Amino acid sequence: MTSSIQAVRGMNDILPQETPLWQFVEKTLAKVLSASGYQEIRLPIVEKTELFKRSVGESTDIVEKEMYTFADRNGDSLTLRPEGTAPCVRAGIEHGLLHNQTQRLWYTGPCFRHERPQKGRYRQFYQCGVEAFGFPGPEIDAELIQISAKILEKLGLKAHTTLELNSLGSTETRKQYAKALVDYLTPQHAQLDEDCQRRLTTNPLRILDSKNPDVQALLKNGPQLADFLDEVSREQFATLQQYLTAAGISFRINTHLVRGLDYYTNTVFEWVTEALGAQGAVCSGGRYDGLIEQLGGKSSPASGFAIGMERIILLLQQTDQPIAVKTPDIYFMSDHPAAFQRALILADQLRDAMPNHIVMLHCGGGNLKNQFKKADKSGAKLALIIGERELAEGKVTIKPLRDNTPQFDCTERELLQQIRKLEPTLYPG
Ligand code: ATP
Ligand code: MG
Numbered sequence: 353m354t355s356s357i358q359a360v361r362g363m364n365d366i367l368p369q370e371t372p373l374w375q376f377v378e379k380t381l382a383k384v385l386s387a388s389g390y391q392e393i394r395l396p397i398v399e400k401t402e403l404f405k406r407s408v409g410e411s412t413d414i415v416e417k418e419m420y421t422f423a424d425r426n427g428d429s430l431t432l433r434p435e436g437t438a439p440c441v442r443a444g445i446e447h448g449l450l451h452n453q454t455q456r457l458w459y460t461g462p463c464f465r466h467e468r469p470q471k472g473r474y475r476q477f478y479q480c481g482v483e484a485f486g487f488p489g490p491e492i493d494a495e496l497i498q499i500s501a502k503i504l505e506k507l508g509l510k511a512h513t514t515l516e517l518n519s520l521g522s523t524e525t526r527k528q529y530a531k532a533l534v535d536y537l538t539p540q541h542a543q544l545d546e547d548c549q550r551r552l553t554t555n556p557l558r559i560l561d562s563k564n565p566d567v568q569a570l571l572k573n574g575p576q577l578a579d580f581l582d583e584v585s586r587e588q589f590a591t592l593q594q595y596l597t598a599a600g601i602s603f604r605i606n607t608h609l610v611r612g613l614d615y616y617t618n619t620v621f622e623w624v625t626e627a628l629g630a631q632g633a634v635c636s637g638g639r640y641d642g643l644i645e646q647l648g649g650k651s652s653p654a655s656g657f658a659i660g661m662e663r664i665i666l667l668l669q670q671t672d673q674p675i676a677v678k679t680p681d682i683y684f685m686s687d688h689p690a691a692f693q694r695a696l697i698l699a700d701q702l703r704d705a706m707p708n709h710i711v712m713l714h715c716g717g718g719n720l721k722n723q724f725k726k727a728d729k730s731g732a733k734l735a736l737i738i739g740e741r742e743l744a745e746g747k748v749t750i751k752p753l754r755d756n757t758p759q760f761d762c763t764e765r766e767l768l769q770q771i772r773k774l775e776p777t778l779y780p781g
Pocket of ligand 1: 435465467472473474475476477478479611631632633634635636637658659660661662663
């Protein structure tokens with residue numbers, strides 16, 4: 353026997369048992385986003401490597417060590433997208449969607465990062481991204497956060513998540529603060545762990561993000577980002593907090609929230625949960641006013657967030673909100689080719705008449721006894737049978753499978769009416 357091939361580590365199959373939950377989440381997202389006037393955009397999975405180097409940042413973890421980058425047959429360097437914002441901005445610039453106008457966009461699809469796979473962290477994972485372009489000021493940040501809160505509410509996850517907020521200030525502020533941080537930490541270099549020592553030279557702000565308690569203790573006595581904020585950033589951040597409070601959205605200021613990508617400025621936020629261990633961020637976002645210009649477009653403000661779909665699914669599974677796998681309502685059987693031909697046509701008509709239900713047609717022949725076993729196992733409420741006699745008389749036999757009602761036959765014309773009598777929910781009159 354030849355050996356079987358397995359999926360790539362960290363890349364998961366989503367099995368039929370799980371897809372109803374995914375569909376529920378996807379439907380909820382689409383509904384909430386469209387209600388606020390956000391439009392879907394579909395983007396390629398592969399982009400030029402340069403796009404991510406220029407946007408996410410050369411010295412971020414993502415670009416330094418997590419990207420799936422390869423040379424295609426022409427020798428061009430391409431990358432499986434590690435996130436969606438840069439591709440969305442690229443598309444917006446390319447198609448003239450961003451200049452002198454506003455856009456509210458969303459997308460969903462897989463992203464790829466070569467990280468260490470564990471619960472809630474995979475090498476292929478799905479994001480739903482939401483981006484708003486052309487809006488300066490804190491209003492759009494308030495709208496985006498309100499939408500993210502609504503999504504969590506509609507998914508039944510509000511009680512399991514907390515909103516954290518921070519302001520990173522302008523690019524200039526970040527630069528000044530990073531310098532102060534480096535000046536403060538460099539003499540105490542030896543007290544930092546290896547990861548933070550590396551970040552000290554590559555991406556000092558990311559040290560704030562460290563989970564190491566010794567590092568956090570060190571940071572407490574160091575320079576604080578909040579003290580570096582310019583007047584405008586400070587005001588915008590205060591206004592945003594006012595808006596959120598007025599809208600009944602509670603939050604916690606986390607001055608160490610920095611986010612892993614270089615392009616963020618001013619407001620950043622994250623919805624976190626305690627229920628998923630170390631992988632606590634289920635939705636992350638913020639403002640990125642500099643990115644459009646950085647990618648060659650005309651400068652324009654921008655703000656957005658991304659939801660980690662697997663983490664949402666895990667949270668739903670953990671907080672036991674069961675979404676049932678749909679079982680067939682009707683199982684249609686037949687015992688010879690001419691009868692099957694009739695069943696094929698009638699099943700199609702039934703599906704048109706009962707669009708929200710499942711009519712499963714038995715395929716592959718076999719005797720009726722075996723077909724009954726399959727019908728029973730399928731979970732269907734009713735079995736319909738066409739045999740020699742039914743075919744000759746233009747009839748169908750109906751057998752209720754979930755109670756003791758005896759089977760009976762009816763003409764093809766009466767079929768829908770009889771189904772309605774037995775199962776009013778299947779075909780409401
Ligand atoms: P994390 O703190 O988990 O490393 P991040 O800061 O790298 O997250 P973003 O790049 O902002 O995350 O991505 C947005 C969201 O996508 C995250 O909040 C998270 O829910 C999810 N996410 C990020 N990386 C992964 C991954 N490797 N597997 C599954 N979900 C992920
Ligand atoms: Mg990460």
